[in-house]
Amino acid sequence: MEYLSKDNKIVIKGICDFNPRHTFDCGQCFRWNEEPDGSYTGVANGKVVNVRFLDDEIIIDNASEEDFKNFWHNYLDIERDYSKIKSLDKEDKFLKDAIEFGWGIHILNQDIFECLISFIISTQNQIPRIKKIVESFCTLFGDEIEYKGKIYHSFPDITKLKNVTLKDLEPIKAGYRSDYILDAVSCILDGRVDLSSIKNLSYPMAKAELMKIKGVGPKVADCVLLFSGGKSEAFPVDVWVKRTMSNLYLNDGAKEKEIIDFASKYFGEYAGFYQQYLFYYSRENNIKF
DNA sequence: TTGCAGGGGTCAA
DNA sequence: TTGACCCCTGCA
Numbered sequence A: 001m002e003y004l005s006k007d008n009k010i011v012i013k014g015i016c017d018f019n020p021r022h023t024f025d026c027g028q029c030f031r032w033n034e035e036p037d038g039s040y041t042g043v044a045n046g047k048v049v050n051v052r053f054l055d056d057e058i059i060i061d062n063a064s065e066e067d068f069k070n071f072w073h074n075y076l077d078i079e080r081d082y083s084k085i086k087s088l089d090k091e092d093k094f095l096k097d098a099i100e101f102g103w104g105i106h107i108l109n110q111d112i113f114e115c116l117i118s119f120i121i122s123t124q125n126q127i128p129r130i131k132k133i134v135e136s137f138c139t140l141f142g143d144e145i146e147y148k149g150k151i152y153h154s155f156p157d158i159t160k161l162k163n164v165t166l167k168d169l170e171p172i173k174a175g176y177r178s179d180y181i182l183d184a185v186s187c188i189l190d191g192r193v194d195l196s197s198i199k200n201l202s203y204p205m206a207k208a209e210l211m212k213i214k215g216v217g218p219k220v221a222d223c224v225l226l227f228s229g230g231k232s233e234a235f236p237v238d239v240w241v242k243r244t245m246s247n248l249y250l251n252d253g254a255k256e257k258e259i260i261d262f263a264s265k266y267f268g269e270y271a272g273f274y275q276q277y278l279f280y281y282s283r284e285n286n287i288k289f
Numbered sequence B: 001t002t003g004c005a006g007g008g009g010t011c012a013a
Numbered sequence C: 001t002t003g004a005c006c007c008c009t010g011c012a
Helices: A020-024 A065-075 A082-086 A093-101 A112-121 A127-141 A166-172 A177-189 A195-200 A203-210 A218-228 A239-248 A256-284
Strands: A002-006 A009-013 A032-034 A040-044 A047-054 A057-061 A144-147 A150-153
Touching: A002 A065, A009 A065, A020 A032, A020 A040, A020 A047, A047 A065, A047 A144, A082 A256, A093 A256, A112 A127, A112 A177, A112 A195, A112 A218, A127 A150, A127 A166, A166 A177, A195 A203, A203 A218, A218 A256, A239 A256
Parallel strands: none
Antiparallel strands: A002 A009, A009 A057, A032 A040, A040 A047, A047 A057, A144 A150
8 A cells, every 4th residue: 555645635546445435324434424526524533534535546634644554544444455355255146236336335443432322322213313413422522623614523532421411411312322321431431341352352252241331232232343343243233134134045034143143154254344235235225125 | 284103223021 | 022212204
């Protein structure tokens, strides 16, 4: 990978497989928004950047070389060779179509606390509303960041939430999920759940650790592990994936465990990546079988 | 205008 | 295994 750094901008060259829309709108993250020119502006790690893909270059605006090396490089999963994942040796038309449709999806390496709270908010909820709730959460508790004359807000550090009550959370209108947010915060602050250990734990251990938190079931845990815990084998089963997997590979009443077991055998160590292609393809095309 | 179903699930009984 | 759950949106 070759890159250039100038005028607070990073230009990464020779990239053929990155698509901002598919990456930022495939449902793995909630704080990126499309600009009229097709680029995406988002907040992560307390910084606001704008990401654009042109020809074979990724252009990150408002990032220093330090920021890039220390954060964005890993966050955007720049180094991974996605062609290997895409060339799964299967005669599987639906999967091939899904992978082709979602070309250029990168699975981001997000902050685990942000990811956890975001996916707790995502339960029984729709993406536009999830984004709205996460945004007002950040507006309430995060720090202001200015970019191109506009004010953005960082995702709050957990220390800022130490004394937060249910009443404080009312304005974000998360409903019954507010209780879960508070449980997550207190579990982490008093050490019952150790987020910093997740990356080093095995996948089953890490999942069990996260599920100690109220409001974190198997689906939310798998999302957190896949999108911020470095567990590419995590296979989140939501209504879309359940429908798709049941109809394509199993049978109508297939249970979640059955689906996960099958996915692990069929897709292997990158099961979660294929989950994302299947989810995005089914949802975007409203394929309900 | 009002009413109702359902949404990238999870909890508790 | 099942109903309830906060709140919003889309659609009759």
